[in-house]
Amino acid sequence: MSSENKQAWFQLTVRQQQSPLINYTRKITLDVEAAKDVVQESFLKLWKEDYPEIVELIPPWLFRVCRNHAIDIKRREKRLTRTEDGAELAIVMGDQETRTEGNMALATLTRVQIKYQEVLILKLTHELSYKEIADITGHSVTNVGVLIHEGMKELRELLGANSMEVAND
Amino acid sequence: MTNLLNDPRLTAYALGELSPEQTREFEMELQKDPKAQKEVEEIQQTAALMKGELSKEETMNLDPEKLSALESQTIEKKSWLDFLRNKYMMAGIPALAASVLIVLNVAKEEKNIQYLSKTAPEKKTDAVNQAIGLLKEGQGNIVSTDGARKGRSNEAKKLSKPKAEMDMLADEEIAMPSTISAQRSAGAPVAKINSFAGGMIAHEPMPVDRQEFNTEDYDKIENADWTRVSDQPLSTFSIDVDTASYSNMRRFLNNGSLPPVDSVRIEEFVNYFDYDYEGPSGKHPFAVNFEQSVSPWNSKNKLVRIGVKGKEIKTEERPNSNFVFLLDVSGSMNDPNKLPILKDAMKLLTRKLTEKDRVSIVVYAGASGLVLPSTPGDQKAKILGALTQLSAGGSTNGGQGIELAYKVAKENFIKGGINRVILATDGDFNVGNTSRGGLLTMIEEKAKSNIFLTVLGLGMGNYKDGTLEQLADKGNGNYAYLDTLNEAKKVLINDMDSTLITIAKDVKIQVEFNPSKVSAYRLIGYENRKLAAKDFNDDKKDAGEIGAGHTVTAFYEVVPAGVEIDSPSVDALKYQRPKKVVKGNTDELMTVKLRYKEPEGDKSSKLEFPLKDESKKFESASRDYQFAASVASFAMILRKDQKIGDMSIQKIIDTAKANKGDDPFGYRQEFIENVELARELYKAQNQ
Numbered sequence: 001m002s003s004e005n006k007q008a009w010f011q012l013t014v015r016q017q018q019s020p021l022i023n024y025t026r027k028i029t030l031d032v033e034a035a036k037d038v039v040q041e042s043f044l045k046l047w048k049e050d051y052p053e054i055v056e057l058i059p060p061w062l063f064r065v066c067r068n069h070a071i072d073i074k075r076r077e078k079r080l081t082r083t084e085d086g087a088e089l090a091i092v093m094g095d096q097e098t099r100t101e102g103n104m105a106l107a108t109l110t111r112v113q114i115k116y117q118e119v120l121i122l123k124l125t126h127e128l129s130y131k132e133i134a135d136i137t138g139h140s141v142t143n144v145g146v147l148i149h150e151g152m153k154e155l156r157e158l159l160g161a162n163s164m165e166v167a168n169d
Numbered sequence: 170m171t172n173l174l175n176d177p178r179l180t181a182y183a184l185g186e187l188s189p190e191q192t193r194e195f196e197m198e199l200q201k202d203p204k205a206q207k208e209v210e211e212i213q214q215t216a217a218l219m220k221g222e223l224s225k226e227e228t229m230n231l232d233p234e235k236l237s238a239l240e241s242q243t244i245e246k247k248s249w250l251d252f253l254r255n256k257y258m259m260a261g262i263p264a265l266a267a268s269v270l271i272v273l274n275v276a277k278e279e280k281n282i283q284y285l286s287k288t289a290p291e292k293k294t295d296a297v298n299q300a301i302g303l304l305k306e307g308q309g310n311i312v313s314t315d316g317a318r319k320g321r322s323n324e325a326k327k328l329s330k331p332k333a334e335m336d337m338l339a340d341e342e343i344a345m346p347s348t349i350s351a352q353r354s355a356g357a358p359v360a361k362i363n364s365f366a367g368g369m370i371a372h373e374p375m376p377v378d379r380q381e382f383n384t385e386d387y388d389k390i391e392n393a394d395w396t397r398v399s400d401q402p403l404s405t406f407s408i409d410v411d412t413a414s415y416s417n418m419r420r421f422l423n424n425g426s427l428p429p430v431d432s433v434r435i436e437e438f439v440n441y442f443d444y445d446y447e448g449p450s451g452k453h454p455f456a457v458n459f460e461q462s463v464s465p466w467n468s469k470n471k472l473v474r475i476g477v478k479g480k481e482i483k484t485e486e487r488p489n490s491n492f493v494f495l496l497d498v499s500g501s502m503n504d505p506n507k508l509p510i511l512k513d514a515m516k517l518l519t520r521k522l523t524e525k526d527r528v529s530i531v532v533y534a535g536a537s538g539l540v541l542p543s544t545p546g547d548q549k550a551k552i553l554g555a556l557t558q559l560s561a562g563g564s565t566n567g568g569q570g571i572e573l574a575y576k577v578a579k580e581n582f583i584k585g586g587i588n589r590v591i592l593a594t595d596g597d598f599n600v601g602n603t604s605r606g607g608l609l610t611m612i613e614e615k616a617k618s619n620i621f622l623t624v625l626g627l628g629m630g631n632y633k634d635g636t637l638e639q640l641a642d643k644g645n646g647n648y649a650y651l652d653t654l655n656e657a658k659k660v661l662i663n664d665m666d667s668t669l670i671t672i673a674k675d676v677k678i679q680v681e682f683n684p685s686k687v688s689a690y691r692l693i694g695y696e697n698r699k700l701a702a703k704d705f706n707d708d709k710k711d712a713g714e715i716g717a718g719h720t721v722t723a724f725y726e727v728v729p730a731g732v733e734i735d736s737p738s739v740d741a742l743k744y745q746r747p748k749k750v751v752k753g754n755t756d757e758l759m760t761v762k763l764r765y766k767e768p769e770g771d772k773s774s775k776l777e778f779p780l781k782d783e784s785k786k787f788e789s790a791s792r793d794y795q796f797a798a799s800v801a802s803f804a805m806i807l808r809k810d811q812k813i814g815d816m817s818i819q820k821i822i823d824t825a826k827a828n829k830g831d832d833p834f835g836y837r838q839e840f841i842e843n844v845e846l847a848r849e850l851y852k853a854q855n856q
Contacts, residue, residue: 010243014239018230019228022231023226025231036229036231036235040235040238043239046245047242068601081347105221105223106222120219124219125220125223126736145177145181149177149180150177152212155215155219156215
């Protein structure tokens with residue numbers, strides 16, 4: 001495709017993807033400005049790539065680049081959280097109330113076990129497929145399936161306890 | 170039995186993650202486990218709830234400095250400028266930033282009522298001219314034509330508002346910006362302009378290029394070719410009362426681009442307009458009118474119009490009705506061009522209802538639900554309240570929604586009344602039964618219950634026109650595209666009876682041509698409504714519906730006997746002789762046969778009309794005839810149909826202007842402006 005089309009395609013991608021990417025990345029960086037830096041970097045990287053013919057592949061690719069970059073930053077700053085068995089965890093929504101901004105669903109998600117949070121966010125907020133989530137997080141597709149299954153169970157229990165609040169929200 | 174509750178496939182199934190094969194396999198296991206079935210439902214409900222909530226997360230945009238940095242590192246200046254020129258947008262120099270800020274602010278203010286003003290016809294050409302003018306002068310700034318149009322239109326609006334728009338603005342409830350568009354327009358401040366800031370300027374920036382990257386879906390249509398009468402003397406088709414293709418075209422023009430060729434269905438353009446055909450007087454629910462003249466685009470040929478007019482039903486005679494609004498509230502509907510228009514459209518309709526009507530509201534996203542059980546039409550506050558509360562979020566399980574809507578419609582079925590599901594969606598069904606084939610089979614099955622369907626298409630970017638058109642076709646329905654609230658008003662208020670009251674179903678037309686008068690013919694439009702000759706007498710074959718007062722128009726272009734056509738002929742047969750032509754009836758051009766069923770009937774009735782050959786100049790034909798022919802010509806030009814011959818855009822404009830007639834709603838005037846806008850776009854393309 002011509003350079004004109006590449007530009008058009010690139011602008012459209014930036015416009016469409018910036019908000020979901022920033023919202024996702026800031027859950028890792030825990031800092032909006034840092035997230036925006038990461039997202040800007042990821043777009044630059046995308047521009048330098050030979051852009052893929054299959055448009056659907058772009059968002060998961062961007063998510064993965066943002067994720068890796070954000071984790072690198074946190075690793076450098078030694079702020080990464082680890083699970084009981086020592087694995088690194090990307091998303092820690094933690095206890096900063098500001099980030100949930102009164103969003104009931106987000107607030108509930110912060111109370112789900114950490115290991116489920118990221119896959120649930122990618123599935124429920126960004127509506128990515130199991131395969132795409134596997135590509136982004138490095139889990140196997142089967143593992144993503146198990147995590148989402150268990151995560152949804154826990155989520156429903158939490159929501160059940162909060163059902164009145166949700167209904168009134 | 171294994172415990173499905175602990176099986177990850179359960180969640181994968183509920184979220185639509187299993188392959189078709191895995192789905193089949195799992196469904197067999199699921200059938201034996203009611204507890205797991207309930208669990209599936211709960212998972213879907215939770216997912217829908219969460220998606221809805223999560224979609225409310227704040228919109229975050231990169232800061233202007235970051236966008237500028239991106240721009241400077243990714244864009245080669247020269248080609249960038251050329252690109253803007255080519256794509257019909259205004260190029261930019263920084264010195265004019267101040268004036269642009271003004272334009273942008275105007276555009277921003279406009280945004281709240283943007284979807285009301287999209288059809289405001291009188292300014293389009295101005296805005297395009299202005300854009301071209303600025304381009305030629307090498308000034309202006311990076312604003313899409315859409316933005317420019319809006320900026321300009323604010324000035325124009327002070328001077329003259331189109332009547333329809335004034336009416337709507339006077340209606341305070343619908344003139345209020347809906348929450349979503351208000352939230353959006355209150356977004357980031359316009360601090361600095363750059364190419365990525367399109368979202369702040371207009372919802373649909375860079376429309377021309379979007380076509381290549383968006384996922385709108387149109388079925389391929391082949392332009393009709395000549396058929397020799399000696400090969401095939403019968404031409405059979407189903408009527409089509411849809412209008413979606415026309416308003417969809419308008420949306421493209423308003424965004425500064427020509428519509429994709431396959432999105433143009435000629436018959437939907439022609440049928441967008443009402444024609445003053447004589448109504449029925451006898452026992453049949455409609456009358457058929459004919460008119461013929463020399464073809465305006467090829468003087469050797471004739472153009473024959475078949476016009477069907479359904480009987481009118483007085484408002485006070487409207488039968489009791491049972492409406493089910495089936496509304497898509499999935500995440501993809503969360504756009505100022507979708508849910509807000511949809512809600513306002515449904516509110517418009519609700520205002521027209523009386524105690525004779527009942528309304529239920531079913532919504533669907535990842536899961537579906539009954540928001541409002543069947544409620545009498547005079548309890549307006551209750552219905553309006555339910556509509557106001559709708560918000561969008563989640564994936565789209567259209568199949569499940571359709572199931573529930575028809576179930577509700579069936580439960581509240583009114584014998585002898587109007588029973589109709591009104592489905593409003595962008596058509597992007599992505600969860601549950603997502604295959605088009607599956608959905609169509611389902612809707613075909615549902616249509617057998619004498620519940621009719623209206624499909625209202627909304628939005629852009631991932632619009633699935635093909636799916637929606639076919640749903641309406643298979644589901645005994647009609648299909649309109651709502652690009653603006655004005656269009657909603659046309660479909661649901663001005664044309665309320667024809668949209669909602671079906672007076673005959675499975676209406677088919679078969680034409681037999683007389684070989685002594687006609688050597689070849691082609692049906693203009695209706696490409697995907699053609700039927701086999703034997704389908705005409707087959708009552709099991711589904712066809713189109715006609716509404717009260719509806720007019721349906723079809724054109725045949727006919728090559729008189731003895732005139733050569735530019736189409737390869739086949740060799741004479743070796744083992745057969747051509748059939749002999751019956752003597753007599755020599756003054757007849759053709760015979761038109763029509764079949765239809767009563768709305769709740771199973772057996773069809775047949776009508777038959779011979780048509781005598783006449784010769785008349787195109788200019789001597791009736792106003793409606795000439796106007797309809799100019800609409801068909803415009804559609805053919807958009808379809809790049811080579812057989813349009815002598816017809817030019819200018820001739821279309823002149824013909825339409827001369828034959829506008831009373832035009833009480835301004836639709837014909839707007840058509841003329843659409844053609845003018847297209848003319849400018851073609852010019853720009855050829856520069």
